[in-house]
Amino acid sequence: MRVTIYDVAKQAGVGIGTVSRVINNSPHISPKTRDKVLKVIKQLKYQPYVMAQGLARKKTNTIACIVPYFTGYFYFELLNGVQQALSRNGYDLILYSVDLFEKKEDILKRTLRERRVDGVLVSSMTISDNYAAKFIHSKIPVALVDGFHQLLDSITIENHEGAYLATSHLLKLGHIKIGMINGCLNSVPAKIRLQGYKQALIDNNITLDEQCIFNVEPNAEPALRNNDGFNKLAGYIAMKKMLALRKNRPTAVFISSDIKAAGAIKAIQEHGLKIPDQIAIVGFDGIELSEYLGLTTMKQPMFKMGDLAVKILINKIQNGVNNEKVFKQLFHPQLVVRETCGASLVQADYR
Amino acid sequence: MRVTIYDVAKQAGVGIGTVSRVINNSPHISPKTRDKVLKVIKQLKYQPYVMAQGLARKKTNTIACIVPYFTGYFYFELLNGVQQALSRNGYDLILYSVDLFEKKEDILKRTLRERRVDGVLVSSMTISDNYAAKFIHSKIPVALVDGFHQLLDSITIENHEGAYLATSHLLKLGHIKIGMINGCLNSVPAKIRLQGYKQALIDNNITLDEQCIFNVEPNAEPALRNNDGFNKLAGYIAMKKMLALRKNRPTAVFISSDIKAAGAIKAIQEHGLKIPDQIAIVGFDGIELSEYLGLTTMKQPMFKMGDLAVKILINKIQNGVNNEKVFKQLFHPQLVVRETCGASLVQADYR
DNA sequence: CTATTTTATGGAAGCCCTTCCACAATTTGT
DNA sequence: ACAAATTGTGGAAGGGCTTCCATAAAATAG
Numbered sequence: 001m002r003v004t005i006y007d008v009a010k011q012a013g014v015g016i017g018t019v020s021r022v023i024n025n026s027p028h029i030s031p032k033t034r035d036k037v038l039k040v041i042k043q044l045k046y047q048p049y050v051m052a053q054g055l056a057r058k059k060t061n062t063i064a065c066i067v068p069y070f071t072g073y074f075y076f077e078l079l080n081g082v083q084q085a086l087s088r089n090g091y092d093l094i095l096y097s098v099d100l101f102e103k104k105e106d107i108l109k110r111t112l113r114e115r116r117v118d119g120v121l122v123s124s125m126t127i128s129d130n131y132a133a134k135f136i137h138s139k140i141p142v143a144l145v146d147g148f149h150q151l152l153d154s155i156t157i158e159n160h161e162g163a164y165l166a167t168s169h170l171l172k173l174g175h176i177k178i179g180m181i182n183g184c185l186n187s188v189p190a191k192i193r194l195q196g197y198k199q200a201l202i203d204n205n206i207t208l209d210e211q212c213i214f215n216v217e218p219n220a221e222p223a224l225r226n227n228d229g230f231n232k233l234a235g236y237i238a239m240k241k242m243l244a245l246r247k248n249r250p251t252a253v254f255i256s257s258d259i260k261a262a263g264a265i266k267a268i269q270e271h272g273l274k275i276p277d278q279i280a281i282v283g284f285d286g287i288e289l290s291e292y293l294g295l296t297t298m299k300q301p302m303f304k305m306g307d308l309a310v311k312i313l314i315n316k317i318q319n320g321v322n323n324e325k326v327f328k329q330l331f332h333p334q335l336v337v338r339e340t341c342g343a344s345l346v347q348a349d350y351r
Numbered sequence: 352m353r354v355t356i357y358d359v360a361k362q363a364g365v366g367i368g369t370v371s372r373v374i375n376n377s378p379h380i381s382p383k384t385r386d387k388v389l390k391v392i393k394q395l396k397y398q399p400y401v402m403a404q405g406l407a408r409k410k411t412n413t414i415a416c417i418v419p420y421f422t423g424y425f426y427f428e429l430l431n432g433v434q435q436a437l438s439r440n441g442y443d444l445i446l447y448s449v450d451l452f453e454k455k456e457d458i459l460k461r462t463l464r465e466r467r468v469d470g471v472l473v474s475s476m477t478i479s480d481n482y483a484a485k486f487i488h489s490k491i492p493v494a495l496v497d498g499f500h501q502l503l504d505s506i507t508i509e510n511h512e513g514a515y516l517a518t519s520h521l522l523k524l525g526h527i528k529i530g531m532i533n534g535c536l537n538s539v540p541a542k543i544r545l546q547g548y549k550q551a552l553i554d555n556n557i558t559l560d561e562q563c564i565f566n567v568e569p570n571a572e573p574a575l576r577n578n579d580g581f582n583k584l585a586g587y588i589a590m591k592k593m594l595a596l597r598k599n600r601p602t603a604v605f606i607s608s609d610i611k612a613a614g615a616i617k618a619i620q621e622h623g624l625k626i627p628d629q630i631a632i633v634g635f636d637g638i639e640l641s642e643y644l645g646l647t648t649m650k651q652p653m654f655k656m657g658d659l660a661v662k663i664l665i666n667k668i669q670n671g672v673n674n675e676k677v678f679k680q681l682f683h684p685q686l687v688v689r690e691t692c693g694a695s696l697v698q699a700d701y702r
Numbered sequence: 703c704t705a706t707t708t709t710a711t712g713g714a715a716g717c718c719c720t721t722c723c724a725c726a727a728t729t730t731g732t
Numbered sequence: 733a734c735a736a737a738t739t740g741t742g743g744a745a746g747g748g749c750t751t752c753c754a755t756a757a758a759a760t761a762g
Binding site: 009014015016017018021027028029030033052054055056057058 | 739741742743744747748
Binding site: 360365366367368369372379380381384403405406407408409 | 708709710711712713716717718719
């Protein structure tokens with residue numbers, strides 16, 4: 001029925017081992033037989049059956065990518081980098097999107113047991129020590145992107161620096177009263193961005209006004225907490241609250257994610273205020289959407305991060321996991337100045 | 352080393368066949384042994400090894416989804432539907448993104464031969480008769496989304512109707528001079544949308560003005576042709592050209608994709624014109640971005656389309672392919688009125 | 703209570719590869 | 733020229749599962 005390695009071997013008048021060696025271009029094979037076998041392979045349109053290879057090799061040539069899906073664009077750009085790096089190396093991508101917390105556990109567990117993949121890329125999620133240990137023990141390499149664990153390869157962004165720069169930018173533009181809209185503080189990036197923001201104010205001798213800082217409460221309704229509070233609705237609601245402030249309303253806001261900024265902008269427009277004249281905004285992430293919104297933001301090199309994560313994984317897959325050597329890479333976010341901060345305008349690039 | 356079915360069998364004091372039957376909950380098994388086996392499975396944390404299952408069953412419980420990646424948002428929403436439907440059914444998703452034409456062929460070929468997947472979902476791509484025949488012959492079910500082939504299950508949108516309605520909407524708002532910005536005419540949707548647009552004008556006794564119709568030439572530079580001409584840059588360039596018209600410049604434009612509309616809007620802003628006062632716009636697709644742009648558009652139910660495609664595939668996978676019965680489903684796009692057309696405003700929904 | 707049907711169970715064969723060992727053929731050294 | 737080292741090749745074993753056939757046990761019938 002389907003063409004197997006036996007058919008090829010018979011047709012070419014060689015042993016199956018030889019065919020296998022040709023397929024995997026093992027060195028010890030004479031050019032003559034190689035050609036002969038290759039010809040038959042082409043003629044029979046033979047293609048090795050991945051499942052069987054997987055079983056025999058105990059490799060799948062596949063990596064899993066686990067992302068919290070519904071947050072959208074951020075992952076989209078990351079996936080692009082991942083996808084390209086993978087296909088360059090002949091790996092396939094199995095995509096898992098996680099909406100609920102339990103599902104995350106579920107998927108981690110499955111990845112661990114089923115061994116359907118050779119490596120796992122986890123984006124924007126905390127991995128419990130428990131699972132970290134399990135993965136290490138299983139020897140399945142894991143790379144965290146936009147997430148950190150002491151014992152796992154982690155690719156992160158300098159959140160403190162980013163928040164600091166974003167806030168500083170607003171300060172330089174002359175703003176004194178700068179608020180912050182943030183995610184849930186149980187998310188590490190949110191916490192650190194808050195610190196960066198505070199530090200910038202402190203370094204400029206500005207007293208903090210806690211009532212201008214809007215975090216998402218850990219016990220908020222699910223729609224607000226979704227994705228650690230980095231979602232449109234939460235931004236919208238937070239900005240509504242901020243706009244309702246009777247006195248000392250900020251003239252500028254650092255919003256710790258672009259998607260929240262999108263919600264916030266909507267709220268501002270509904271309120272009838274002008275951006276950036278009456279309220280200036282700087283976001284965080286640099287997703288494509290920010291371009292359309294004219295949003296000044298701290299851009300994360302997501303494509304690069306995805307690319308790097310894949311390289312790390314493939315390296316470990318091919319050269320074996322060495323748990324002593326944990327890879328940590330810190331990327332620096334970059335300020336992209338657009339309209340919402342009130343500084344000079346920059347053309348969106350069309351490339 | 353790893354726990355196999357043999358370990359479970361031994362530990363439970365049964366045969367491997369019995370264990371297998373428990374795993375696949377085959378009917379002919381006594382409750383007593385089932386419980387016994389299940390207990391051991393839990394105790395040993397046994398999880399079947401997918402590769403081996405795949406080899407034995409000749410099923411992979413995986414479907415491939417092939418999308419042209421770089422166009423972005425459209426597929427993002429589609430994938431959401433796909434992903435949810437799949438995970439509900441215990442299937443995994445292998446994602447292939449295609450940038451170049453050759454790569455498409457490549458991936459189709461691989462899917463066909465490697466048999467890594469049980470079914471293939473192809474989005475927004477034409478499948479040659481050649482490959483259609485190959486897939487049919489291979490018995491690997493294929494579903495086309497936003498694409499059509501006589502012999503393959505196809506889920507499409509009523510492009511003619513959509514374009515007609517979009518254009519009619521502008522006509523109803525009083526516009527007489529309505530232009531169109533379109534993709535490459537060798538893409539079927541582009542061709543049909545053009546027809547719909549023309550029909551609407553004809554039905555309203557408006558003479559066509561070919562100079563107000565901007566298709567992407569098949570020999571245009573690659574950046575413009577990308578994704579059949581449905582890209583930002585092409586929209587930007589087309590609008591620039593339209594704005595340069597000396598006389599009889601349209602007061603409204605139907606743009607056959609939201610992403611192109613995004614580019615066009617940029618061009619209009621640069622030109623210093625006001626939307627919708629000086630130029631009204633209706634797009635097509637209803638990607639999330641349209642919401643941010645305040646773009647009036649014809650919304651495609653992408654989530655639903657993805658969901659349906661998966662259902663079709665899984666059905667065929669589980670009940671066998673019946674090539675006599677080809678499934679065709681036509682969805683209707685829906686007009687979403689926002690700011691860019693100049694009709695009454697509608698709140699973006701925050702849910 | 704025995705004969706027949708039904709239901710439950712064990713395990714060999716098979717799915718398609720890779721890998722390793724043994725052996726054959728060739729090359730190198732002397 | 734022959735021994736030793738090197739290179740090339742065949743095919744068995746093994747990877748972990750499903751499935752089918754044979755057999756054992758239980759249920760039903762007479």
